Amino acid sequence: MSFFDKIISQVFGNHEVNSALPLIEEEIKRNEAYKSAYFRWVNEGKYRWLTQKIYQGYELKKKNETADLQIHILKSSGANGFAVTYSLLMDEKEMQYLFDLLRDKVLNMGYKLYNSNRRIFDRAQYVETIEKHYLKPPTPKIEPQNENQADTRQLFDQRYGNILIEYISIDEKPSFLRLMTHYYSDFIYSPVLSFDKLMDELLD
Numbered sequence: 643m644s645f646f647d648k649i650i651s652q653v654f655g656n657h658e659v660n661s662a663l664p665l666i667e668e669e670i671k672r673n674e675a676y677k678s679a680y681f682r683w684v685n686e687g688k689y690r691w692l693t694q695k696i697y698q699g700y701e702l703k704k705k706n707e708t709a710d711l712q713i714h715i716l717k718s719s720g721a722n723g724f725a726v727t728y729s730l731l732m733d734e735k736e737m738q739y740l741f742d743l744l745r746d747k748v749l750n751m752g753y754k755l756y757n758s759n760r761r762i763f764d765r766a767q768y769v770e771t772i773e774k775h776y777l778k779p780p781t782p783k784i785e786p787q788n789e790n791q792a793d794t795r796q797l798f799d800q801r802y803g804n805i806l807i808e809y810i811s812i813d814e815k816p817s818f819l820r821l822m823t824h825y826y827s828d829f830i831y832s833p834v835l836s837f838d839k840l841m842d843e844l845l846d
Contacts, residue, residue, distance in 0.1 A: 664761040670773055672742075683739050684746075692736060693743075696726050697845035716822060722837035723822035728815075737816040738773070741809035744821060745775040747844050748805055753777040756804075768812050775807040781831075800831045802840045 672680070683689060699709035710731065716723035728737050749755060756776045763770045779801040803825030810817045821844075825834035 662763075664763050666760070666762040668760050670758045670760050670775075679735065680739050680742060683736070684743060689736075689740065689743055692732065692740060693845040695731075696724075697841065699726070700724055700841055700845075716820070720827065721822055721824050723820060724841070725818055725820040727818045732816075734816060737819050738809055738811075741773060741775070741807060741819055744807050744844055745777070748775075748777050748807075751801075751843065753779055753801075753805065769814070771811045771814070773809040773811075777805045777807075779804070797832045798830055800825055800834055802835050802837070 695709075695711050696713065699711045699713035700715070702709040703713045703715050711729050712727040714725040714727075716725060726737075745755070745758070754777060756778050758775050760771065760773045763772070779799065781798040781800060803823040806820075806822045806824065808820045808822075810820070823834075823837060823840065825831075
């Protein structure tokens with residue numbers, strides 16, 4: 643019996659599991675071994691090849707050209723984003739390290755971590771784990787640029803909008819990483835900054 647089979651048996655007994663509801667939902671807490679390995683990965687610059695490959699892939703994807711990594715561009719009303727599928731070019735832990743690295747880079751931009759959690763789902767044929775970092779800008783009020791404008795309302799500076807970073811694994815194996823920005827078009831918010839500029843800041 644696998645680890646997740648034991649969890650399901652202990653929690654639900656013989657009752658049918660609802661795959662839409664998480665078996666486990668908890669705050670993300672990294673152990674010391676993970677923290678040490680992640681620190682070395684960042685401090686020794688081992689992440690650079692991966693962020694460069696993703697950036698190159700993102701630029702090529704915009705031109706409908708192929709890249710070494712499978713990159714997806716996500717765009718809808720009020721949202722922009724990208725996703726990268728796990729590749730054998732990566733070490734198995736690197737996608738999870740990248741997940742935390744993007745969080746740290748967004749924090750360094752002045753964002754605040756709103757929540758950080760892990761949810762585990764039984765999908766009948768596999769077990770899906772979704773780790774999530776959700777960050778929000780401080781949204782200070784900004785003065786209108788032109789003092790002669792008739793409209794002198796102060797706006798909330800939304801910068802790139804709220805940022806959601808997700809790392810998805812299947813049966814404890816890395817699957818893909820997704821980053822999404824969600825922004826407001828309401829008149830009380832400043833115009834959202836370019837998603838391409840965010841990619842420059844995160845992956846350069």
